[in-house]
Every structure is written in structure tokens, then in C-alpha cells.
Amino acid sequence: MLETVDLTIRFGGHVAVDHVSCRFEAGTLTSIVGPNGAGKTTYFNLVSGQLPAGEGRVRLAGEDITALPAPLRTRRGLGRAFQLTQLFPNLSAEENVRLAVQAREQGRGRGGVPAWLGGIDLWRVWLDHRAWTDEARAMLEQVRLADKAALPVAALPHGDQRKLEVALLMALDPKVYMFDEPTAGMSVDEVPVVLDLIRALKSRKDRCILLVEHKMDVVSELSDRIVVLHNGRLVADGEPRAVIASPIVQQAYLGAVGAEAGAPAEPVGAPSRPSPAERGRSRHV
Numbered sequence: 001m002l003e004t005v006d007l008t009i010r011f012g013g014h015v016a017v018d019h020v021s022c023r024f025e026a027g028t029l030t031s032i033v034g035p036n037g038a039g040k041t042t043y044f045n046l047v048s049g050q051l052p053a054g055e056g057r058v059r060l061a062g063e064d065i066t067a068l069p070a071p072l073r074t075r076r077g078l079g080r081a082f083q084l085t086q087l088f089p090n091l092s093a094e095e096n097v098r099l100a101v102q103a104r105e106q107g108r109g110r111g112g113v114p115a116w117l118g119g120i121d122l123w124r125v126w127l128d129h130r131a132w133t134d135e136a137r138a139m140l141e142q143v144r145l146a147d148k149a150a151l152p153v154a155a156l157p158h159g160d161q162r163k164l165e166v167a168l169l170m171a172l173d174p175k176v177y178m179f180d181e182p183t184a185g186m187s188v189d190e191v192p193v194v195l196d197l198i199r200a201l202k203s204r205k206d207r208c209i210l211l212v213e214h215k216m217d218v219v220s221e222l223s224d225r226i227v228v229l230h231n232g233r234l235v236a237d238g239e240p241r242a243v244i245a246s247p248i249v250q251q252a253y254l255g256a257v258g259a260e261a262g263a264p265a266e267p268v269g270a271p272s273r274p275s276p277a278e279r280g281r282s283r284h285v
């Protein structure tokens with residue numbers, strides 16, 4: 001479904017993603033783990049087109065999409081959780097989700113007769129609008145935001161905004177779902193809501209799911225496979241139990257566990273840098 005070949009990007013002298021070659025199949029959930037600064041988010045940015053690749057290729061369903069800008073990759077079925085900057089802050093939560101549903105339907109060539117093809121079909125416009133609104137409401141219900149559907153996005157607390165990002169991605173229903181720390185900054189009540197949605201998505205067996213996550217209990221429960229990045233390089237890839245037990249993971253992550261327990265150790269070779277998603281997150285892997 002999705003493949004990267006020698007995907008690389010340099011920032012000055014620093015190789016943030018270093019010749020990463022990897023394939024991700026439909027019906028599987030792959031977690032991408034690694035210490036802070038390992039290159040996980042940058043890898044996602046290269047795959048989704050937020051950053052141009054310095055070297056290497058990205059293929060989606062057999063098509064080389066390396067040269068495509070992010071919106072065209074989205075159209076082809078590559079779904080990255082929206083960032084708040086991509087939402088309409090003054091529109092309500094429901095209106096934001098409805099726009100994502102509408103974008104999906106119009107991308108699939110449905111959603112009303114174009115005006116130039118014999119005038120506007122008002123009946124169809126009304127029916128579509130109602131169906132999109134109903135779907136948006138159902139989606140908000142799933143992320144437990146139904147009671148806040150009418151609130152402008154800008155007025156939602158951080159945890160709710162993150163749940164809304166997940167709702168928008170679900171509304172788009174891409175072939176490839178990319179979640180970058182989807183539960184970071186959420187309260188303990190909110191985390192299971194999002195994990196249940198990811199579980200349900202996985203049980204459909206027809207979507208390719210990529211998950212960047214620091215909580216190793218979540219990773220080992222959800223993943224069919226784990227890929228480990230370290231200093232931009234892919235250093236381990238395989239079945240969860242074997243990867244977690246591998247010396248490279250033990251060496252890198254026992255440092256992180258030690259740090260949590262009060263020891264001075266950082267993961268080996270990990271630059272110390274606050275992550276954008278750090279808010280409210282405990283430091284695990």
C-alpha cells in the first residue's frame with residue numbers, strides 16, 4: 001500500500017531521516033517508535049508531503065507520489081491527522097467535520113451535480129448536506145464531542161481539539177491513516193476513546209495504519225509490527241515482541257525508563273528537545 005525507498009532529508013549537516021526503506025501493507029497497524037528526535041515526525045512529514053524529500057521515493061498503491069504536494073497525496077488516500085492550524089478555528093466542531101466529509105465525497109466524485117452540468121440540483125444539495133451533517137454528528141459522537149458540536153474550534157480545550165483531529169481524519173477515511181502521538185495531551189478519560197477508534201479501524205482489516213506512539217503498552221497491544229527509528233535510521237523492524245526484546249530497543253529505551261525513574265540517562269544518542277506534542281505527555285520511549 002505504502003512504501004518508502006531510501007527516504008532522506010537533511011537539515012544543514014544533520015540527517016533527520018536517513019535512507020529509510022519500508023513497506024506498509026493494508027490491513028496492518030505498524031507502530032513507529034524511537035527516542036525524542038529520532039526522526040519519526042519528520043518521516044511522517046516526508047511521507048505526507050509536508051516536507052520535500054532530499055533523496056528517495058514515496059510510493060502509494062504502486063504510484064510514485066514523491067513529487068506530489070500534500071493536498072494531492074491526501075486526495076490519493078494518504079491521511080495525516082490534521083493539525084489545528086489546518087482547521088477553521090471560527091467554525092464549529094461539527095462544521096469542521098462536515099467539511100472533511102464533504103471533501104471526501106467530492107473527492108470521490110459525488111456530492112451534487114456541478115452547476116455547469118444543467119443547473120444546480122437543489123434537492124440533491126439539500127440531501128447531501130443533510131447526509132454530511134448526520135455523518136459529522138455521528139463522528140463527533142464517536143469521539144465523545146457531541147455535546148460540544150456547536151462550539152467554535154478555538155474555544156475547545158486541548159484534549160478536545162486533539163479528539164477533533166482524529167474525528168476529521170476518520171471523516172476523510174483515507175487508505176493510509178497516519179497518527180502522530182494521537183493521545184498526547186489527553187486526559188486519562190479521553191485516551192481510551194481514541195484508542196478504541198484506532199482498534200475499530202484496525203479491525204476493518206482494509207486500512208493501512210501508521211502510529212507514532214511513546215506509550216509502549218499501547219504500542220505492544222495495538223501493533224502488528226514495530227519499526228524503530230534512531231538518529232534518523234531504521235534500526236529494527238519486525239514482530240512486536242521480538243523488536244521490543246531486541247538489544248537496540250532495550251539499550252535505547254532502558255535509558256528512557258531510567259530517566260523516568262529519576263536516573264540521569266537519556267535514550268542513547270537522543271538529542272534533548274521539547275516535542276510539539278510534549279504537552280501533558282509522560283516521557284516513555
Ligand SMILES: Nc1ncnc2c1ncn2[C@@H]1O[C@H](COP(=O)(O)OP(=O)(O)OP(=O)(O)O)[C@@H](O)[C@H]1O
Nearest residue numbers: 011016035036037038039040041042043271273275
Ligand atoms: N524543520 C526542521 N529544521 C531543522 N531541524 C529539524 C526540523 N524538523 C525536525 N528537525 C530535527 O530533526 C530531528 C528529528 O526530529 P523529529 O521531530 O522528526 O523527531 P521525533 O522522532 O518526532 O521526536 P519526538 O518523539 O520528540 O516527537 C531532530 O533533531 C529535530 O531537531
Ligand SMILES: [Mg+2]
Nearest residue numbers: 040041042275
Ligand atoms: Mg515527533
